[in-house]
Amino acid sequence: MTSAFFFNNIYYNTCTQQHFSIKALFDGNILSSVLNRLPPNAQVLDLGCGSGCWVMDMAIDYPHFQFIGVDMADMFPTAIRPENVKFQLQNILQGLPFPDNTFDFVHMRLLIIAFQKKDWPWVLSEIYRVLKPGGIVQLMESDFTEKTNVPIVEKFNNEFIKAMLDLEQDPWIGSKLSHLLEEQNFQVVELKEKYLDYKLPLNPISKEMLTNWKDAMLSIRPMLAHRFESADYNAVVDQYIDGITQAGWKVKLWALCGQKKE
Numbered sequence: 126m127t128s129a130f131f132f133n134n135i136y137y138n139t140c141t142q143q144h145f146s147i148k149a150l151f152d153g154n155i156l157s158s159v160l161n162r163l164p165p166n167a168q169v170l171d172l173g174c175g176s177g178c179w180v181m182d183m184a185i186d187y188p189h190f191q192f193i194g195v196d197m198a199d200m201f202p203t204a205i206r207p208e209n210v211k212f213q214l215q216n217i218l219q220g221l222p223f224p225d226n227t228f229d230f231v232h233m234r235l236l237i238i239a240f241q242k243k244d245w246p247w248v249l250s251e252i253y254r255v256l257k258p259g260g261i262v263q264l265m266e267s268d269f270t271e272k273t274n275v276p277i278v279e280k281f282n283n284e285f286i287k288a289m290l291d292l293e294q295d296p297w298i299g300s301k302l303s304h305l306l307e308e309q310n311f312q313v314v315e316l317k318e319k320y321l322d323y324k325l326p327l328n329p330i331s332k333e334m335l336t337n338w339k340d341a342m343l344s345i346r347p348m349l350a351h352r353f354e355s356a357d358y359n360a361v362v363d364q365y366i367d368g369i370t371q372a373g374w375k376v377k378l379w380a381l382c383g384q385k386k387e
């Protein structure tokens with residue numbers, strides 16, 4: 126299986142602001158149904174943990190839990206980190222290197238351009254396998270496909286969607302997660318939907334997330350730049366970001382959790 130995730134330092138630098146913005150938008154790092162389903166010494170896995178913001182923030186809030194963050198890029202801190210955190214370099218698509226029934230809680234956030242459409246059921250089945258009976262998975266994904274009447278926003282979003290489809294990824298995965306979880310025998314116990322509203326004046330969360338979106342779009346230059354022919358890609362991204370606020374564009378985020386059968 127392949128993973129087509131383009132990544133660089135621009136994006137790394139904005140992981141922290143993205144993490145705290147999403148935390149503020151969803152009123153915390155975990156959905157309300159998660160905590161009362163976890164034991165006092167929960168074993169927690171974060172898949173595609175990036176620079177490890179979620180893991181380390183959680184590890185400080187829950188010092189009696191043990192955390193493992195997994196990513197195929199080693200952006201996480203190797204020396205200084207909370208004592209209850211470990212990081213592991215691993216491509217999720219090569220299988221999760223853990224025995225069956227290991228974790229009480231698995232978290233996976235913003236992997237929309239990490240996996241091909243066909244990979245999602247398999248990744249969720251791997252999560253099911255490594256969760257203990259009664260264990261919980263929490264997923265969060267966004268959708269950038271909402272239409273606007275601003276041409277540069279439409280052009281850019283359409284090219285992004287086409288690029289994802291060419292790579293056999295799924296731009297609409299957020300809306301399908303609930304169904305995909307049920308197909309893997311999870312019981313969906315909570316679903317929360319939120320919007321990032323890019324209408325001016327931007328609220329503080331939207332302001333942070335728009336900066337982050339711009340950095341993310343710059344970081345996926347190899348995936349998109351050739352689609353704008355001879356245009357200067359940085360200038361295209363600048364116009365796109367201006368267009369987003371003109372359009373008052375909205376981006377939807379889904380957060381949901383599913384429980385493995387007891």
Ligand SMILES: C[S@@+](CC[C@H](N)C(=O)[O-])C[C@H]1O[C@@H](n2cnc3c(N)ncnc32)[C@H](O)[C@@H]1O
Nearest residue numbers: 128130173174175196197198216217234235239
């Ligand atoms: C958009 S970032 C999200 C980071 C983090 N989950 C967060 O919410 O802040 C996606 C992360 O997934 C990682 N990733 C992509 N494909 C992966 C794979 N096949 N195996 C492991 N990590 C992967 C990338 O390296 C990147 O750190």
